[in-house]
Amino acid sequence: MKFSVLGPAGTFADAAAKKYLSLHPIKNVEIDYHATFDQVYQAVTPDGIGLLPLENQLDGFVLATLQRLQVADIDEIGEVTVPVNFGLAGKVSSLAEIKRIYVQFKTEGQCQKLLSQLPNAQIITTSSNMVSVEKLQAGMTGDAAIMPQSQLAVQDFPFKLDNVADQTDNNTRFIVFKKQPAVLKLPAQPAAEQPAKFKYAVFVTPPTEEVGVLYQILSYFAKMHLNLVTIMSMPTRRKIGIYSFYIEISGTFDQEAVLVETVKKMTAVYTIHSLGLYAL
Known part of the structure; x- marks a missing residue:
């Protein structure tokens, strides 16, 4: 199986891929290097996985990755954070x-x-x-x-x-994904005294722009006590003033039914583009 990442060897993406494999061992995997992040995405095969940078501590979210996620059918299976200097x-x-x-x-x-x-x-x-x-x-x-x-x-x-970054405690978060449509389904909960945690990523796009539209979207999660950890607005490119919202929700496995039911209700009102749910 190929693990497509930005190359050549020695990049932070390379370090992130190796860290992910150390935490989640995969048999018969080969790190597959590519010159650009677009080439990384294009190179992911049906039975392979890929890695893209999502967020840097100092410079914020990676716009090129969010633009890709906005339209791509991918299933995020994990994330990994590495220090960068x-x-x-x-x-x-x-x-x-x-x-x-x-x-x-x-x-x-x-x-x-x-x-x-x-x-x-x-x-x-x-x-x-x-x-x-x-x-x-x-x-x-x-x-x-x-x-x-x-x-x-x-x-x-x-x-x-040495150490020319604006601050030394700098990190970048990467996502690991498969190139297939995401299905909102939690993995089986591991046997443990405390419920394991998950993260769910999704784009929510309202049909029109109106007063309070973001408040309405966020209220679905707030009413069900689902913890929103990220929100970013992205233009839909259909019309100025209409935005899609990239949202990340964190929770525990005992919130599975609540999450599924909440997203189901939102689907009746908004365009929902799920990007995957994975254990943390």
Whole structure:
């Protein structure tokens, strides 16, 4: 079975995939690397799984992933969070000599303090942090790159800076998914004194925009004491002013009937696009 992730080896996505496999061992699995997150999604086979970044502690939700989830038939089977930190390396002797700096598109938002010190440097966006490393390796004098902190020890460049993220306690959450429509059904509850926890992800789209529409949506969960942990609005692209809401609900397995009944009621009023339910 292939586990499709952003490559090459050494990315935070690679670390997240390996952490997930250490927590959820899968037999005969091969990590399958791809150059972009779109290619990762496209590469997931019917019997395989994929991994996409969903949320960064400093830079928020990954818009490209939410846009994909909004229209894709996927079934989230788990999540994994990994610490992320960055270093800078360059073919220079000081920050002032940097003319071009390679930065992954989400990394840029997590290293604003450093980039503000380089007002005259050209920022070149890359698809992954390891691509930034490769661009620097093939680059010229005056080039620099922001890369995973772990790469500083194995890369040979004349100038290096440790810990260049805006704060050191930074994490990224990834989702693990299958490419199939999600079905709102909880796994069998494990035998334990305390009910295990779950997370359920869904897009809820109202038919029209009206006063109090978000309050109405949230009231379904509040009345049934279901814990909402995430809400993000996304344009539906059908008409300005009509939004779809990405929502994550957490709960315990003894709330199964309540969750299913609540979503069933909402389906009569809203367009419901379930993305999966998994144990935490």
